[in-house]
Amino acid sequence: MQGKIPATVITGFLGAGKTTMIRNLLQNADGRKIALIINEFGDLGVDGEVLKGCGIETCAEEDIVELNNGCICCTVADDFIPTMTKLLERESRPDHIVIETSGLALPQPLVAAFNWPGIKTHVTVDGVVTVVDAAAVAEGRFADDHAKLDAQRRADGALDHESPLEELFEDQIRAADMVVLNKADLIDAARLDSVRGDVAGQTDRPLKIIHATHGRLPAEVLLGLNSATEGQIALRKSHHEMEHENGEDHHHDHDEFESFVASAGAVGDPKRFTEELKQIIATHDVLRLKGFCDVPGKPMRLVVQAVGQRIETYFDRPWANGEQRATRLVVIGLHDIDQAAIEEAIGRAAASAEP
Ligand SMILES: Nc1nc2c(ncn2[C@@H]2O[C@H](COP(=O)(O)OP(=O)(O)OP(=O)(O)O)[C@@H](O)[C@H]2O)c(=O)[nH]1
Missing domain, CATH: 3.40.50.300 (P-loop containing nucleotide triphosphate hydrolases)
Structure with missing residues (x-):
């Protein structure tokens, strides 16, 4: 065996x-x-x-x-x-x-x-x-x-x-x-x-x-x-x-944390978008943000990785045939994170990052 x-x-x-x-x-x-x-x-x-x-x-x-x-x-x-x-x-x-x-x-x-x-x-x-x-x-x-x-x-x-x-x-x-x-x-x-x-x-x-x-x-x-x-x-x-x-009733189900996916339009200027994301992360105490962006004119998708105030971006692979180009970011924070405000701010940041 x-x-x-x-x-x-x-x-x-x-x-x-x-x-x-x-x-x-x-x-x-x-x-x-x-x-x-x-x-x-x-x-x-x-x-x-x-x-x-x-x-x-x-x-x-x-x-x-x-x-x-x-x-x-x-x-x-x-x-x-x-x-x-x-x-x-x-x-x-x-x-x-x-x-x-x-x-x-x-x-x-x-x-x-x-x-x-x-x-x-x-x-x-x-x-x-x-x-x-x-x-x-x-x-x-x-x-x-x-x-x-x-x-x-x-x-x-x-x-x-x-x-x-x-x-x-x-x-x-x-x-x-x-x-x-x-x-x-x-x-x-x-x-x-x-x-x-x-x-x-x-x-x-x-x-x-x-x-x-x-x-x-x-x-x-x-x-x-x-x-x-x-x-x-x-x-x-x-x-x-x-x-x-100890008989304490502390239920473990991660309800202290919240995550959601924020979708936005295409990002014309990744550098400016990143600066705006930094602001959003600071304002809303975002613990982690990561995902992909659609950058018009670029055949590759842009990876965005943020841990606290540190943000990294890079193009990792071409968008595949039939794959929908889209900007989608996972946002993770504590349970009281303001999802609606963050989604709205990310949407605005993408729209304002015109080329
Ligand atoms: N400066 C620096 N950045 C790093 C280092 N290791 C990882 N990073 C960056 O930190 C970010 C998060 O790295 P990941 O490897 O995705 O972290 P992870 O633990 O898998 O993240 P989750 O799966 O979301 O929990 C990325 O932007 C990495 O490039 C390091 O040693 N130094």
Whole structure:
């Protein structure tokens, strides 16, 4: 009988650099046949599209499975298990499975699913790799404003937990076998060291912490951790699991976050559009924005990627024959984000960005 297939779970908050790291991994797979399962928060399937659009030879479309029915941690039984079962039934067995969770996922339930009878005998979790946006941590993006939270708690007795951002950050690190402090190019060595200290302080376990820029790490570093994490995950409990055990009723369904797709007309001047998007992101506290734009006169589609105030744009591939050219952007924010105002502002920004 063949040995178990190793599976690496790649997790980390929205925009930390998971897809970028996987793209680099596929480019440097050294002949390994890698199957990818991608889960994303938001209806557009941007990550799968970006990976398929990157033209890497080793990354055939049939090797990428997208799960876009919500967060993988909430749809384990309905989505993940059947997908995994199908993957295992395939004639050509992958050498390695890589799973990208959504930026809002708690890795714990997903890793625990590897203990399910039909899965356990065929696959093992090689490791949970948590990608951290080191620049965002250094800017204090995940740190609670404790004074503000205390005031909110006094006003609302039902508010019994930390901010959703800090909680997720901690849970994703607690689940990790290895943490990648990504975006090292954006901060100096002293701040990187301080982020390393913050991350190490999240758990009593000795944690392997490395840093990277654009997730560029050799495949041998990311794969082959041999952790068999499914056997240890019960000891790496998330806030949600601990609150549940304490009898607290804190339902985990990501209702602290909201995502929607904003559609707009063609964008004549991408540079100006990007400047306007920066304003919109700042005004409305948008956590993540990504998607594609139709730029008249250009045969290629324009990818837009925004994490906080940092926006990147590039043309990735020609619009396909029969594919409708369109501007569509996934917007993710906290639950009280003003969808109507943002949709309207993005529409206006596209219209005003005339060539
Ligand atoms: N400067 C810098 N930018 C980076 C680095 N890694 C990723 N990025 C950029 O950060 C943005 C988000 O990267 P992704 O790889 O899409 O992040 P992700 O974690 O997959 O995002 P979600 O799937 O939405 O959670 C993109 O614009 C990347 O080009 C890095 O090391 N340095």
